[in-house]
Amino acid sequence: MAKYTRKLVQLYAALLYNAHLKGFVEGEIYQGKIKSVCVPGLNCYSCPGAIGACPLGALQNALNASGHRAPWYVLGILMLFGLTLGRTICGWICPMGLIQELLHKIPGPKIRKSRVTRVLSLLKYVILVVFVIAIPLWYGLQHNLPMPGFCKYICPAGTLEGAVGLLANEENSGLFATLGLYFTRKWVILVILGLACIFCYRAFCRFLCPLGALYGLFNRVALTGVRVEAGKCSGCGRCVRTCSMDVRRVGDRECISCGKCMHHCPGGAISLKCGKLTLMKAEEDTAERRKRRLWGRIAWGIAVVFLAFVLVWVNLPGEERVPETAVTAEDADPVPEGYEKGQRLKNFEADLIGGGRFSLEACRGRVVILNLWATYCKPCITELPLFDQLKKKYPDVEILAIHEGTILGEADVEAFLRDRDWDLKFTVDTTEGELFRLVNGSSTLPQTLVLDRDGKVIYNEVRSVTMEMLEALVIEAGAEATEEKILEATDAEEGNGKGQRLPDFSMELLKGGTFHLRDYRGRVVILNLWATYCKPCIAELPYFDQLKKKYPEVEVLAVHDGTIMSAGEVSDFLKEYSWDLDFALDSDGKVFDLVDGSSKLPQTLVLDPRGIVLYNEIRSMTSEMLETLVLEALGNTGEGG
Amino acid sequence: MRKKVYLAFQACLYGICAALLCLVVLRIYRDGLQRQSENVLLWIFTRENVAEGLRPVLPVLYGTLGSTLAGLLLNVRDDGMDREVRDTEIQRDLLSRGREATPEILRERKLQRIFRILGICLFLLCLAMVTLFRLREGGEAEADFLRFLNWMLPWTAGGFLCLLITEGLRAGSISRETEALRKQPRVSSGPEKPMAETGKGRGLVLVRLLILLLALCLILAGILNGGMRDTLMKAILICTECVGLG
Structure with a gap:
């Protein structure tokens, strides 16, 4: 029995950490309050069974947030674990340690510890x-x-625990949508580490695990660990020579207090202790052994009762999630209500952050995008600017970003959004997750739904989206970014100032043909006032040419001052250059007047797709400036100037 | 001999299994990317294509499993694991007990200290180079991070290489010290100092008390400043990036 004590404790710890057994069946992770407490060993909190937080994940999360909140809590917990148990955690109560040891049991040639492995142990x-x-x-x-x-x-x-654990469940088939480069890379790492563990004892734990490295720093002061009785030690060194870890001394930073040395010590000098209390000893007299066995049984009894209690507690049936797909026979609508593709999403209303109310019913006839997100979900935050860009390009599309509402309130989300200039509608699902349930939302974020003009779901996936995907989806849903719509989208007054709509004009091009400004609505237009005798003008024209090559959809019209030179002279001048731009001569000065041009050259105007002046300055341009302006103009198609 | 052949065969089988498992995933990823370039809405991985990809690997996996079970039943294992490790550093530690240090030994020990300090300094210096990284103005966060990784990883790897080199030099010095110790007669016959970290006395108790107090204070401060809520928030939602989903 004593031989298997450590294995039993490891199994016990693995089961206790992952006591939410119904999570494996339902494919959902545990969301109880006790998850705010970290478990001592390495156990992913996204594992469907996990009932505690991973100390490493929590530490990284806390350090991430250290800009606005000091990571005291996690540091305190880690210090407490380090002080009480040190690396005994690795040897006794780490599920990853157990997995590695089981893998090492597989028959195969084994790599023993050496100076090389000892140096490699610094890698962690x-x-x-x-x-x-x-x-x-x-x-x-x-x-x-x-x-x-x-x-x-x-x-x-x-x-292993999070990704594979979740994907293994049929309920989480939708998660396959998220798999890509990250998963491929991490899968390869997992397989390589698994293979390494077969040949090398605890390869991950010894060389890579930062949690072990952290606890190792506490080993010298840890209350629990293997201790050597100085009087009994003969100094033969069998303890360190038979140890599979990279230890040089019993109890040093690499020692996981597994107790293997206890059985090898010829003098019986080594024991596992917690303070002054001896937990395990290789050689002891009968009376002492009997006493320890009794206490051991009592401890096991308490532990089993505790485990049973935890298992019952966390697996108690909670509030069942009722899918919103049921359709009554009386329902006159031939399209069933639900969140699945092809179904019509049930109407709902939500209070918006910053005031106002969103009603799905009121959005019928328009394409609607619902995005489930959270401030602490990086992929969510990364993709929100895409929705913002989409909204600018397709002003007709209604976008509602629904923040998960179990922990953060409106005030928190509002504070988060304060620094972000996203022109979207935001709400927090504070109604006990009602909105999330309505769209089959879960703890896996981000999730995006696209509804067509009839309110039918055409897309509902847990997945990060790209701009291309969003555009393809809104076009499929029936959204239009037409020229007319863009033109209708603004009622700005006419003028040449920033934010005003430049009046329409036309002029003959030097290469032939006519330029009509109105023909370029829906495209970014750059007007450059220049002259052959203006050195800065000539210097900057190549930048316009480069820009045109990079952004072919941008129209660049270079208007030459027409008071001195003729069209022929300008054309002759241009023969020396191979600029792929539209050139025109403002012979009657009309365009110069229109854009408030003067003898001060060069002058550049940037008009956004609605024809609104975004930039009108007498200044030499650089390619960076031009590109920035064009990008700004390309995104500036939303309502209002 | 037969045992060695079996163990080598096992190693090959597991190597092949690992290679196949990686190749299957890489192939699915490559094919998926191609499909996605035609239609961005398509998934790279699906339950079906994973099952289809794994099908040809299954016979090898079953074969490996069978071979492993046979080995476990017959209790075939690498005996080398039971033998004591012959490690110069541990041998040096053992030999140095009860032996006087000659000037040659002292010189080697000094060298070892120098190599260790040099290694650590070089490593820290390389890590310090990370601070030279400069962000592009208005750069995108993910791209910035990848640039940061590209900048940082070579320096970190370089630092670790310095550490390895100095450790190698230190190993040479340890070997020389071991040889010198072997020539020295054992003089001490009193009780041996155990091969263990032996923190003892009031100093240790004081340190433990201080750490305990500090830990409890930090936990309390963390609960008050909302750190505990942050931990809960992170733990109850699936972090797709953290688990490698994407």
Whole structure:
């Protein structure tokens, strides 16, 4: 029995950490309050069974948020674990340790510890510093975005317990939509680490695990761990020579207190202790053994009762999620209500952040996009600007971003949005998740729904979207970004100032043909006033040419001052250059007057697709300036100047 | 001999399995990307294409499993695991007990200290280079991060390489010290100092108390400043990036 004590404790810990067994059946993760407490071992909190937070994930998350909140809580928890147990956690109560040890049981040639493995064991400290501390901290402070470097790029526990654990359930088939490069990369890492663990004892734990590195720092002061009785030690060194970890001394930073050395020590000098209390000892007299066995049984009894209690508690049937797909026979609408593709989404209303109310009913006849997001979901935040761009390009499309509402309130989300200039409608699902339930939302974010003009769902997936995807979806749903719509979208007054609509004009092009400004509604137009005798003008014309090549949809018209030179002279001048631009001569000065042009050259105007003046300045342009203006103009198609 | 052949065969089988599992996923990803370039709405991975991709791998997996079970039943294992490790550093530690340090030994120890400090300094210096990274103004966060990674990883790898090199030099010095120790007679016959980290006494108790107090204060401060709520928030929602979903 004593031989298997550690394995039993490891199994017990793995079961206790993942006591939410119904999560594996239902494909949902546990969402109870006790998840605010970290478990000591490495156990992904996105595992359907996990009932506690992963200390590493929590630490990265806390460091991410350190710009506005100090990570005291997680640091305190880690210190407490380190002080009480140190790396005993790795040896006894880490599920990943158990998995690695089981893999090492597979028959095969084994790589023993050496100086090379000892040096490699330093790698985990590098990973701790770089991936767990530096990356989340830098990304959080610099961009105020979550970036769990270790979880995202390395953690095999996340891939095995979280990704594979979730994907294995039929209910989560929709999650396949999210799989791409990250999954491929992490899968390869998982397989390589699994293979390494077969040949090398606890390969991940010894060389890569930053949690072990962190706890290792506490090993010297930890209350629990293997201790050597100085009087009994003969100094033979069998303890360290038989140990499979990269230890040089019993209880050093690499020691996981597995107790293997206890059985190898010829003098019986080693024991597992917690403070002064001896938990395990290889050699002891009968009376002592009997006493310890009794206490062991009592401890196991309490532990089993506790586990049973936790299992019952977290697996109690909760509030059942009723799918909103049921259709009554009396329903006159031939299209059933629901959130599935082809079904009509049930009407709902929601209070908007910053005032106002959203009603789905009122949006009938328009394409509607519903986006489920959260401030702490990085993919969500990354894709929100795309919705903003889409809204500008397709002003007719109604976009509502629904924030998950179980933890954060309106005030929190409003504070988050204060720094962001997104022209979208936001609401928080504070109605006990009613909105989320309506669209089959879950704890996996982001999720996007696209409804066509009839309110029918044409897309409902948990997946990060791209601009191309969104455009394809809104076009499929029937949205239009037509010239007429763009023109209708503004009632700005005419003029040449910023925010005014430039009056229509036409002029003969030097290459032949006529330029009508109104023909270019829906496209970005750049007017450049120049002259052959203006050095800065000639210097900047190549930038316009480059811009035209990069953005062929942008129209560039270079208007030459017509008071001195004739069309022939300008054409002759242009023969020396191969600029692919439209050139015209303002012989009667009408265009110069229209745009408030003068003898001060060069002057540049940028008109957005609605014909609104975005820029009108006498200034030499650089390619960067031009590109910035064009990008601004391309995004500036929404309502209002 | 037969055992060695079996173990080598097992190693090959597992190597092949791992390679196949990686290749299947990489192939699905490549094909999926191609499909997606034609229609952005298509999925790269689907339950069907994963099942289809894994089908040809299954016989190898079953074969490997069968071979493993046979090995476990027959208790075939690498005996090398039971043998004691022959490690110069551990041997040096053992030999140095009860032996006087000659000037040669002291010189080697000094060298080892220098190599260790040099290694750590070089590593930290390389890490410090990370601070030279400059962001582009108005750059996109994800692209910035990838640029940061591209900047940082070579420096980190370089730092680790420095550490490896200095550790190698230190290993040479340890070997020389071990040789020198072997020539020295054992003089001490008193009780041996155990091969263990032996923190003891009031100092340790004080440190433990301080850490405990600090930890409890930090937890309390964390609960008050909303850190606990942050942890809960992160833990109850699936972080698709964290688990590698995408």
